[in-house]
Amino acid sequence: MNNLAGKVAVITGGGSGIGLGMARAFADAGMRLVVADLNEEPLAAVREELGARTEVLTHRCDVSQHDEVQGLADAAVQRFGSVNLLCSNAGVGIPTPTENMKLADWKWIIDVDLWGPIYGVEVFLPIIEAAGEGHITATASLAGLIAGRRMGAYNVAKHGVVALMASLERELRARKSPVRASVLCPGPINTNISFNSVKHRPGGAKPKSDGAASGRAASNIQSMLEQGMPPDEVGRLVLRAIENDEFWIFTHPQWNKTLQKQLDAMNDDRSLTKA
Numbered sequence: 001m002n003n004l005a006g007k008v009a010v011i012t013g014g015g016s017g018i019g020l021g022m023a024r025a026f027a028d029a030g031m032r033l034v035v036a037d038l039n040e041e042p043l044a045a046v047r048e049e050l051g052a053r054t055e056v057l058t059h060r061c062d063v064s065q066h067d068e069v070q071g072l073a074d075a076a077v078q079r080f081g082s083v084n085l086l087c088s089n090a091g092v093g094i095p096t097p098t099e100n101m102k103l104a105d106w107k108w109i110i111d112v113d114l115w116g117p118i119y120g121v122e123v124f125l126p127i128i129e130a131a132g133e134g135h136i137t138a139t140a141s142l143a144g145l146i147a148g149r150r151m152g153a154y155n156v157a158k159h160g161v162v163a164l165m166a167s168l169e170r171e172l173r174a175r176k177s178p179v180r181a182s183v184l185c186p187g188p189i190n191t192n193i194s195f196n197s198v199k200h201r202p203g204g205a206k207p208k209s210d211g212a213a214s215g216r217a218a219s220n221i222q223s224m225l226e227q228g229m230p231p232d233e234v235g236r237l238v239l240r241a242i243e244n245d246e247f248w249i250f251t252h253p254q255w256n257k258t259l260q261k262q263l264d265a266m267n268d269d270r271s272l273t274k275a
């Protein structure tokens with residue numbers, strides 16, 4: 001999709017991190033914005049910052065609830081008349097070994113990270129097709145291509161997101177739709193996802209016995225992410241990929257060597273690589 005100026009972008013999880021980076025990049029490209037997040041608090045800051053640069057609607061939306069995603073679409077269409085771009089970006093993750101993961105956490109992570117993008121496609125695709133030109137992207141992760149340790153539910157959800165967007169893009173191309181799809185697979189990005197995920201974890205799913213351990217593990221991951229790519233840079237990469245109709249959006253292409261090793265081992269001796 002090109003000539004983005006004036007077009008309408010909807011971003012979920014746009015109150016912080018990568019989503020906010022996308023919102024900034026799209027505002028610089030002259031797009032009009034609908035920025036959604038779980039809580040009102042970060043949205044007020046988004047309105048204040050970006051409202052001076054472009055037209056911005058903010059909307060509270062829990063992407064794990066179909067009726068709220070529908071409400072987001074209704075609000076976007078009511079304000080701007082149409083939508084051209086959806087970024088299903090909201091996400092959460094808690095580092096826990098698969099055997100210890102509570103069913104309530106499985107459900108929460110898959111509801112947000114996978115059902116969020118599924119609802120996004122179901123609700124927004126007809127609206128974007130009706131606009132005559134557009135794009136749907138979803139934020140997966142390198143964890144959508146290789147399943148590391150301690151992130152079982154997150155890996156399952158993100159593999160699902162990659163499969164969802166690849167299926168969609170192949171179908172859109174086959175029927176010559178004016179809509180393109182893509183998937184963002186970031187490596188480490190300097191955001192507050194670990195702390196935000198601990199904060200958003202449903203109260204009922206927070207057993208007293210593992211609260212401190214989860215907090216420590218989240219804190220270790222957080223330190224690693226602090227060395228990661230700035231989220232505003234990711235926003236600019238996403239903008240460029242959408243302009244160029246690219247399907248795979250990578251922030252750390254050097255990690256593709258790890259994927260190649262996995263493929264080689266599948267072919268060579270059928271073993272599972274270490275990472």
Ligand SMILES: NC(=O)c1ccc[n+]([C@@H]2O[C@H](COP(=O)([O-])OP(=O)(O)OC[C@H]3O[C@@H](n4cnc5c(N)ncnc54)[C@H](O)[C@@H]3O)[C@@H](O)[C@H]2O)c1
Pocket residue numbers: 012013014015016017018019036037038039042061062063064089090091092093112139140141142185186187188189190191192193194196197200225228231
């Ligand atoms: N930071 C990284 O290193 C990294 C790497 C790969 C993939 N990702 C993915 O990038 C996306 C953005 O994460 P981030 O790193 O910017 O983290 P972040 O915590 O800064 O941003 C995520 C946003 O999603 C919002 N959110 C959480 N649950 C929600 C819900 N149910 N409904 C609506 N909004 C909700 C949060 O409030 C937050 O503003 C996520 O999908 C994440 O899995 C991040």
